[in-house]
Amino acid sequence: MSTTPVNTPTIVLVGHGMVGQRFLEALAEQGTTATSRVVVLCEEPRPAYDRVKLTSYFDGKTPDDLSMVEDGFMERHGIELYVDDPAVSVDRAARQVTSRSGRTFTYDALVLATGSYPFVPPVPGKDAHGCFVYRTIEDLLAIEEFAKTSRTGAVVGGGLLGLEAAGALKGLGLETHIVEFAPRLMPVQVDEGGGAALLRTIEDMGLVVHTGTGTQEVVTADGSVTAMRLSDGTELATDMVVFSAGVRPRDQLARDCGLDVGERGGIAVDELCRTSDPAVYAIGECALAADGRVYGLVAPGYEMAQTAAAAIAEQEAKEFTGADLSTKLKLLGVDVASFGDAHGAAEGSLDVVYSDSRSGIYKKLVVDAQGVLLGGVLVGDADAYGMLRPLTGTVPPVAPEQLVLPAGAGAPVALGPSALPDDAVICSCHNVTKHAITQCTSLPEVKKCTKAGTGCGSCVKLIGQLLPAPADSGLCACFSYTRSELYEIIRTLRLTSFAELLDSHGREAARGGDGCEICKPTVASILASLQSGYILDGEQAALQDTNDHFLANMQRNGSYSVVPRIPGGEVTPEKLIVIGEVARDFGLYTKITGGQRIDLFGARVDQLPAIWTRLVDAGFESGHAYGKSLRTVKSCVGQTWCRYGVQDSVKMAIQLELRYRGLRSPHKLKSAVSGCARECAEAQSKDFGVIATASGWNLYVGGNGGATPRHADLLAQDLSDAELVRLIDRFLMFYIRTADRLERTSVWLERLEGGLEHLRDVVVHNSLGLCDELEAMMAAHVDAYEDEWAATLDDPDRLRRFVSFVNAPDTPDPSVRFVPERDQIKPDLTPLTLSPSAPALEGTLAR
Amino acid sequence: MTPQTLRPTAARPTLQLAHADDAWLTVCEESRLTPGRGMAALLPDGRQAALFLDRKGRAYAIDNRDPFTGAQVLARGLLGTADGRPFVASPLLKQRFDLETGRCLDDEEVAVAVYPVRTVQED
Numbered sequence: 001m002s003t004t005p006v007n008t009p010t011i012v013l014v015g016h017g018m019v020g021q022r023f024l025e026a027l028a029e030q031g032t033t034a035t036s037r038v039v040v041l042c043e044e045p046r047p048a049y050d051r052v053k054l055t056s057y058f059d060g061k062t063p064d065d066l067s068m069v070e071d072g073f074m075e076r077h078g079i080e081l082y083v084d085d086p087a088v089s090v091d092r093a094a095r096q097v098t099s100r101s102g103r104t105f106t107y108d109a110l111v112l113a114t115g116s117y118p119f120v121p122p123v124p125g126k127d128a129h130g131c132f133v134y135r136t137i138e139d140l141l142a143i144e145e146f147a148k149t150s151r152t153g154a155v156v157g158g159g160l161l162g163l164e165a166a167g168a169l170k171g172l173g174l175e176t177h178i179v180e181f182a183p184r185l186m187p188v189q190v191d192e193g194g195g196a197a198l199l200r201t202i203e204d205m206g207l208v209v210h211t212g213t214g215t216q217e218v219v220t221a222d223g224s225v226t227a228m229r230l231s232d233g234t235e236l237a238t239d240m241v242v243f244s245a246g247v248r249p250r251d252q253l254a255r256d257c258g259l260d261v262g263e264r265g266g267i268a269v270d271e272l273c274r275t276s277d278p279a280v281y282a283i284g285e286c287a288l289a290a291d292g293r294v295y296g297l298v299a300p301g302y303e304m305a306q307t308a309a310a311a312i313a314e315q316e317a318k319e320f321t322g323a324d325l326s327t328k329l330k331l332l333g334v335d336v337a338s339f340g341d342a343h344g345a346a347e348g349s350l351d352v353v354y355s356d357s358r359s360g361i362y363k364k365l366v367v368d369a370q371g372v373l374l375g376g377v378l379v380g381d382a383d384a385y386g387m388l389r390p391l392t393g394t395v396p397p398v399a400p401e402q403l404v405l406p407a408g409a410g411a412p413v414a415l416g417p418s419a420l421p422d423d424a425v426i427c428s429c430h431n432v433t434k435h436a437i438t439q440c441t442s443l444p445e446v447k448k449c450t451k452a453g454t455g456c457g458s459c460v461k462l463i464g465q466l467l468p469a470p471a472d473s474g475l476c477a478c479f480s481y482t483r484s485e486l487y488e489i490i491r492t493l494r495l496t497s498f499a500e501l502l503d504s505h506g507r508e509a510a511r512g513g514d515g516c517e518i519c520k521p522t523v524a525s526i527l528a529s530l531q532s533g534y535i536l537d538g539e540q541a542a543l544q545d546t547n548d549h550f551l552a553n554m555q556r557n558g559s560y561s562v563v564p565r566i567p568g569g570e571v572t573p574e575k576l577i578v579i580g581e582v583a584r585d586f587g588l589y590t591k592i593t594g595g596q597r598i599d600l601f602g603a604r605v606d607q608l609p610a611i612w613t614r615l616v617d618a619g620f621e622s623g624h625a626y627g628k629s630l631r632t633v634k635s636c637v638g639q640t641w642c643r644y645g646v647q648d649s650v651k652m653a654i655q656l657e658l659r660y661r662g663l664r665s666p667h668k669l670k671s672a673v674s675g676c677a678r679e680c681a682e683a684q685s686k687d688f689g690v691i692a693t694a695s696g697w698n699l700y701v702g703g704n705g706g707a708t709p710r711h712a713d714l715l716a717q718d719l720s721d722a723e724l725v726r727l728i729d730r731f732l733m734f735y736i737r738t739a740d741r742l743e744r745t746s747v748w749l750e751r752l753e754g755g756l757e758h759l760r761d762v763v764v765h766n767s768l769g770l771c772d773e774l775e776a777m778m779a780a781h782v783d784a785y786e787d788e789w790a791a792t793l794d795d796p797d798r799l800r801r802f803v804s805f806v807n808a809p810d811t812p813d814p815s816v817r818f819v820p821e822r823d824q825i826k827p828d829l830t831p832l833t834l835s836p837s838a839p840a841l842e843g844t845l846a847r
Numbered sequence: 848m849t850p851q852t853l854r855p856t857a858a859r860p861t862l863q864l865a866h867a868d869d870a871w872l873t874v875c876e877e878s879r880l881t882p883g884r885g886m887a888a889l890l891p892d893g894r895q896a897a898l899f900l901d902r903k904g905r906a907y908a909i910d911n912r913d914p915f916t917g918a919q920v921l922a923r924g925l926l927g928t929a930d931g932r933p934f935v936a937s938p939l940l941k942q943r944f945d946l947e948t949g950r951c952l953d954d955e956e957v958a959v960a961v962y963p964v965r966t967v968q969e970d
C-alpha cells in the first residue's frame with residue numbers, strides 16, 4: 001500500500017474525533033507532518049466536528065458549522081484521511097492496521113483516539129424503534145426526524161449529557177421527561193444543594209424530572225416504544241427514549257490485539273500516553289490515564305494529544321499525569337460550574353454556601369482550615385467561575401463569603417484579574433497560565449502562540465482584561481492618526497487623494513507605499529463623504545474593498561449577491577415580478593432579507609452588468625448592501641392601513657431612505673420608522689429610529705442589533721417632518737465626522753464624552769455652532785447623489801472591470817459552480833476544496 | 848489577444864507571465880490594470896493567476912486561489928505595503944499574502960505560488 005520512500009515514518013491515527021483532530025494539529029505545529037506520512041482512519045461519515053457543541057445543531061448550526069477541520073488543513077499538511085472507514089484490526093507483530101474496506105497500513109506509530117460509546121442499560125426493549133443515543137451528528141439527525149411524529153420524549157440520565165438531550169427534545173416541541181437514578185440532577189458535578197437549585201429552574205421550564213428512580217423496561221407495541229416502566233412502578237407514556245446514562249471507553253480494538261486495558265475499561269497508558277506496546281498510543285476518552293482515571297472531558301484529551309504528538313516526534317513532551325475536571329456549562333440556559341474539590345472530599349474541608357432557591361442560585365466554596373480555596377459549585381450564576389478557578393489552591397485575597405455573595409449584599413468585591421497568581425490557569429481548554437498570556441500583547445497573538453481562547457471561548461473575556469490596552473491609537477500600520485483625525489486633516493487641507501495623504505501624513509515608513517487594507521477603504525469612505533459623486537474612478541478605484549469595487553457582496557465561493565433598493569420595504573407587484581424574472585433567468589438563489597428587501601445570490605462577476613441592466617431598466621437602484629453606507633429604512637405599514645397607526649410611517653421611511661441612500665459613513669447605517677408606539681418596525685434597534693406620536697415623531701439614536709445589541713436613546717420628541725429630517729441630517733454628519741473606523745453609532749455614542757447630553761447640545765442646541773455646516777454637507781450629498789449602478793452601466797470604461805479573466809473576457813470562472821438545494825441553488829464547495837490541476841501540495845511551503 | 852497583422856502606431860507596455868518553465872504568456876496591456884488593484888488571468892492549464900500593479904507601476908503575479916477558502920478571488924483583494932513589501936489582502940477573510948514570495952503574512956505555514964511577470968513593449 002505504502003507509496004512513500006522507505007525512510008519516511010508512518011503515523012496512523014484511528015479515530016478522527018475532537019482529540020484526534022487536536023493531535024493532527026499538534027503534529028502539524030511541531031513540523032512532524034512534513035517529515036512523516038500521516039494516515040487517519042475515521043469511522044464517521046464526516047471529518048472531526050465539535051461534539052461539545054453538538055446540541056447547537058438544534059439551534060440552527062449545520063454540520064458544516066460544527067466542523068473542527070479548517071478548510072484545506074488536510075491538503076496543506078499532506079494528511080491522508082479516510083472517512084467512513086474504521087479500523088477493524090491491528091496486527092502488532094507486523095505493525096499493521098486494517099480498515100473495514102480492506103486498506104492496510106504499516107505503522108511506525110499507531111495512535112488510538114476512538115473516544116467513547118454511550119452506555120445503554122440492558123433493560124428490555126432498549127433496541128425498540130424509537131430508542132436513541134446522543135453522541136454523533138447522525139444520532140441527532142435521527143432524533144430530529146423521529147421527533148416530527150412524536151409528542152412525548154423521555155431521557156434516561158440526568159447528567160450533563162442527559163440535560164442537553166432533554167433541552168433538545170424540549171426544543172423540538174416534545175413534552176419532555178428526565179429520569180435520573182441518583183437522588184439529584186448532575187450528580188457528578190454538583191452537590192445536593194446545587195442539584196436542588198438546578199431542579200427548580202429546570203422544572204420551571206416545564207420539564208418533568210424523576211430523580212431517585214431507575215428505568216426498568218422500555219414498553220413496546222409492534223416493536224415501537226409506547227412507554228417506560230420506572231423502578232418505582234410508574235409507567236410513563238412516551239413516544240421516544242433517549243439513553244444518556246454515561247459513556248464507556250471504546251477499547252475493543254485494543255482488547256482484540258492484546259493491549260492492557262483497565263478493569264472497568266479504558267486503554268491503559270503511561271505519562272507519555274503510551275500503551276503496553278510502546279509503538280501504540282491512546283489519547284482522549286478511550287484512554288485510562290496514568291493516574292487511573294478515564295477523562296470524559298475534552299480539555300484533558302487535548303493535553304493528551306499534545307503529549308502524544310511530542311512523544312512520537314521524540315520532542316520534549318509534557319507528561320500527562322491527570323487533569324482538572326473543572327467545567328462551566330450553560331445547560332438549558334442555566335449556568336452550572338464546578339471546579340477543584342467540588343464535593344469537599346478532602347479531610348477537614350469546610351464549606352461557605354450561599355443559596356437562594358427563589359432565583360435558582362446556589363454557590364458553594366470549599367476551603368481548608370488555613371483558608372486555601374479547594375473547589376466549589378456554582379449554579380444559576382457562574383460569573384465568578386473565571387476568577388475562582390485559577391485561585392484554586394491559593395488563599396484568595398478576600399474572604400470567601402465575599403466571593404459568593406451576590407452584588408448588593410454586603411460589600412461586593414470585584415476581584416480584578418491582577419489578583420491572580422502567575423501560574424493560575426486562565427484557559428482550561430488548552431491549559432494556559434496567566435504568565436503565558438501576559439507574554440503576549442494582543443488577543444490574536446494569544447490565540448496564535450498559546451491557543452488560549454480557541455476552545456470553548458469562555459476565557460476570552462478574562463484574557464482581554466489581562467492584556468495591555470493598545471498604546472498606539474493610530475488607524476493602522478500606515479497612519480498614527482485615528483479616523484476622525486484623518487477626516488479633519490482631509491477636510492481642512494482639502495486633500496483629494498490617498499497618495500497625497502499617505503505621503504504627507506502617513507507614518508514615516510509607510511510613505512511612498514501603497515497603504516494597506518485598513519486605511520485604503522477608510523480614506524476612500526472619508527473622501528466619498530466629503531466630495532460625493534461617483535466613487536470608483538481614478539485612484540479611488542484602487543482604494544475600495546472588493547464589494548464596493550464591484551458594487552455587490554462577495555460570497556464564500558467568489559460569486560456575488562445583488563440587492564436592489566426597496567425603499568421602506570414598499571414594492572409594486574410589477575417590480576416584484578421583475579425581480580422574480582431576473583432571478584429566474586440568471587438562476588439566482590432568492591431570499592427575503594432581514595432588512596425588508598430581496599437578496600439575489602450566486603451571480604458571477606461577469607453577469608453583474610447584465611443583471612443590473614434589467615434591474616435599472618425596471619426602475620431599481622443599488623441597495624448599497626456592499627457599502628459602509630445606508631442600508632435600509634424599515635417601515636411598518638402605519639396609519640394608512642393599520643388601526644393603531646397615528647402617522648404615515650411608510651411615506652416617512654421612503655423619504656428618509658431616498659434622502660440618505662448612498663451616504664458613505666464609518667460603518668453601515670440602518671433605520672426604521674414605526675407608525676405608533678407598538679413599534680412593529682423595531683426602530684429602537686436602529687442607528688436612527690423614528691416612532692410616530694399623535695403630534696409628530698420621536699427620534700431615537702444609537703440603537704444596534706447584531707452581536708452587542710443596544711436600545712436606542714430618545715434624542716428629541718414630537719418633531720414635525722421638517723424638524724425630524726433636519727435633526728437626522730445633523731446627527732448623521734456629526735457621526736460621520738467624529739466616529740472611528742467601523743464604529744457603529746451605538747459604540748460611538750457610548751464613547752462620546754458627555755454621551756447623549758453632549759450629542760443633544762451639539763445637534764439640537766447647536767453648542768458648537770456646527771449645525772449650519774452639518775446641514776450644508778448633507779444638502780451637498782443629497783444634490784450629488786446618483787445611482788452607482790446606472791452610472792456604471794452608462795460607461796464602457798467602468799464596465800471593463802466586470803470580467804472573470806482579463807485575458808479571456810468571455811470565459812466564465814469555472815470554479816464558481818452551484819448545486820441544487822430546496823428548489824434553488826447553493827455554492828458547490830467541492831471545486832474549492834480541490835487544489836487546481838497543479839501539484840498536490842500547491843499552497844504548502846516546502847520546509 | 849496578441850496583435851498579429853495590426854500595426855499600432857506606438858509601442859504599448861504589455862504584461863507577460865511565466866506559468867510553465869519557459870513559456871511567457873501574453874496576458875494584457877498594462878493599462879488594463881489600475882495601480883493598487885488586481886485582475887485575474889486564466890492560464891492554459893486551467894489554473895488562475897492574480898495579476899497586480901502597485902503604485903510605482905511594478906507588476907506582480909501570484910496564484911489566484913485563496914488557500915483559506917479555496918475560492919479563486921485573490922485578484923480582487925486590496926494591495927498594500929507592509930514593512931516596505933507589497934502584499935494583497937484576501938477579499939474574503941482578509942489574510943495577507945506577500946506578492947514577491949507568496950507567503951501568507953498571517954499564517955507562516957501557508958503560501959501561494961508566485962509567477963514571474965515582465966513588461967514588454969508590444970508593437
Ligand code: SRM
Pocket residue numbers: 553554555561562563591592593594595596597598599625631632668670685686703704705706707708744
Ligand atoms: C442578507 C442579510 C441576512 C438575511 O438574509 O436576512 C445580512 C447579511 C449580511 N450581514 Fe447582516 N444581514 C442582514 C440583516 C442584518 C440585520 C437585521 C436588520 O438590518 O434589520 C442585522 C442586525 C441589525 C443591526 O445591524 O444592528 C445584521 C447585523 C449584521 C452585523 C452585526 C452588526 C453589529 O453592529 O454588530 C454584521 C457584521 C458587520 O457589519 O460587521 C453583518 C454582516 C452581514 C454581511 C455583510 C456579512 C458579510 O460580510 O458577508 C452579510 C452580507 C450579505 C450579502 O452578501 O448580501 N450583519 N444584519 C440581511 C440583509 C438586510 C438588508 O436587506 O440589507
Ligand SMILES: Cc1cc2nc3c(=O)[nH]c(=O)nc-3n(C[C@H](O)[C@H](O)[C@H](O)COP(=O)(O)OP(=O)(O)OC[C@H]3O[C@@H](n4cnc5c(N)ncnc54)[C@H](O)[C@@H]3O)c2cc1C
Pocket residue numbers: 014015016017018019020041042043044051052053054055085086087088113114115116134135136161164250253283284285286295296297298299301327329
Ligand atoms: C452532547 C455532548 C456534549 C458534551 N459537552 C461537553 C462539554 O461541555 N465539555 C467537555 O469537556 N466535554 C463535553 N463532551 C464530551 C466531549 O465531546 C468528549 O470528551 C470528546 O469528544 C472526546 O474526544 P475524543 O476524540 O476522545 O472522542 P470522540 O470525539 O468521540 O471521537 C472518537 C472518534 O473515533 C471514532 N472511532 C471509534 N472507533 C473507531 C475505529 N475503530 N476506527 C476509526 N474510528 C473510530 C468514533 O466514531 C469517533 O468519531 C460532550 C459530549 C457530548 C456527546
Ligand code: SF4
Pocket residue numbers: 636637638639642643644645646649674675676677678679680681
Ligand atoms: S407600529 Fe403601530 S402603526 Fe405600525 S403596524 Fe405596528 S401597530 Fe400598526
Ligand code: FES
Pocket residue numbers: 426427428429430452453454455456457458459460
Ligand atoms: S477555557 Fe475554553 S477556550 Fe479557554
